[in-house]
Amino acid sequence: MFLHSPLKFPKKKLEIMTDLKAALQEQADAVEDVLDRLLEEPEGPEAQVVKAMRYSALGGGKRVRPFLVVMSSRLFGVSDSSAQRVAAALEMVHCYSLIHDDLPAMDDDNLRRGRPTCHIAFDEATAILAGDALLTRAFEVLAHEDTHADPKVRCELVAELAKASGMNGMVGGQMIDLMAESRDLDIPEITRLQRLKTGALIVFACKAGAILGKTGEVKRHALRNYGHDLGLAFQIADDLLDVEASVEETGKQVGKDADRGKATFVSLMGVERAREQAHILSEQACKHLEVFDKETELLRAMAQYVVNRRS
């Protein structure tokens, strides 16, 4: 009875959040090191494109996706060094998508992670090439034997990351987003858009551990579902931040959706219902983790974190 005292729970929760932040930082540092090594500047004038790649891929971001790769991998006893290479490849894909999304022909953003976007710091041509080269390098890293001893696993990682990021995944979602500028979407349509645009990479991050650990369908499916709900909660929280947070907090332009008159979860549902929905999804995400007998505390804490973050 004493264990369930009202004072005990909030303290425990606070401790877990402290653990989460420490683990998130630890993995952010680890993926930074791996990216640093994988993006080595060559001799010759082509070093310029690698400078732009490094500018956009290093030194920033919450590194939520790398964290998810490493934590899902630990559930199956996969080595951190293996998981961190997959995490770095995934982060390269994420960063390439940010570079291209920020281009004048796309979202035309000049601020990202509190710094000028890649095409502002360099130029448009270099930014296009830097994005292209990050995407390409990601697949090279996954296919390399250092990522996993079993080539079948490596092929699966390549195929799954390609699916998640290509025409039926992230790029498809970005296309829907562009098409939506001429017509407002409804909630099911926005849900589908976000499932492709941001959800697919988050789902890949969560499934990566299952692929590396060669686990069965049940656990793989559980991680997929966790990633699905987490991804949607993450996006709704992002829409809320665009309405409620400041440039200083987020390090990027805010209020852009409203300025463009673009339909979002928040514009369609209202702030309160959107926040509620994000919390429901966060709890639902945690439920999927119940099939694991192993420690899933940090993954559950992450589901809390994504809906409560201020940046």
Add this chain to the structure above:
Amino acid sequence: MFLHSPLKFPKKKLEIMTDLKAALQEQADAVEDVLDRLLEEPEGPEAQVVKAMRYSALGGGKRVRPFLVVMSSRLFGVSDSSAQRVAAALEMVHCYSLIHDDLPAMDDDNLRRGRPTCHIAFDEATAILAGDALLTRAFEVLAHEDTHADPKVRCELVAELAKASGMNGMVGGQMIDLMAESRDLDIPEITRLQRLKTGALIVFACKAGAILGKTGEVKRHALRNYGHDLGLAFQIADDLLDVEASVEETGKQVGKDADRGKATFVSLMGVERAREQAHILSEQACKHLEVFDKETELLRAMAQYVVNRRS
């Protein structure tokens, strides 16, 4: 003695060129079919990006790279169906690079293969995404088990294509090209630029057969060298066409290098020496094929063709 009569040889050469053109057309049709199947339009508004991918990847081009993949594969008894998937993936990468190179921020071209470039026919944002998705799809196709039964071979294809097309390959070459706008390059620098920018993918095309056929270093190296010399000959011929051919013949803008005051093989060596150099490289390419006891007539004919083509 009669066999070496001066009349006999030109006739034989003409026959081989006819055979080459038939084989080139046959493989162009085959890769077109494979690309058509691999670039299926999805339901939903994201179909738009696939329309742009199909616009740029289907219905055009000489398909030199696919031809090289299939012919190098036949040297090792690799099935055409396997080789044609690799050929299609490579052609996706080639087409993505053309879409991005043609963008206003890059070469700002409005004509390609006799038709408006992708960003003219669609818009810039869609063209950027179409390029991204073609690159991504290429790796997905290579990693799929239909490409080769052995996952180690598939991983090697992914890694080698990524190397050839990324920051130390094609994208690196494109970056050098952009940097060259502020400073004229000399012949060794242009050679290196072209080895990366166009040579690396042609070398991959030639090596692909050796990878699929799991052959030893000697034969793989011979194909690499053949591809290296062929690629350079191809590029010099391209520079010559930019000076000598018409828009109608090439289906793209000509005279652009001179308009930009850009140093090329032709501007540095003169038309005659450049043409001579192209023919020397073409002959040198054929020499590398002597290690094969199998029929390499079409690959040798291709080395002739690239320096004599009018488009």
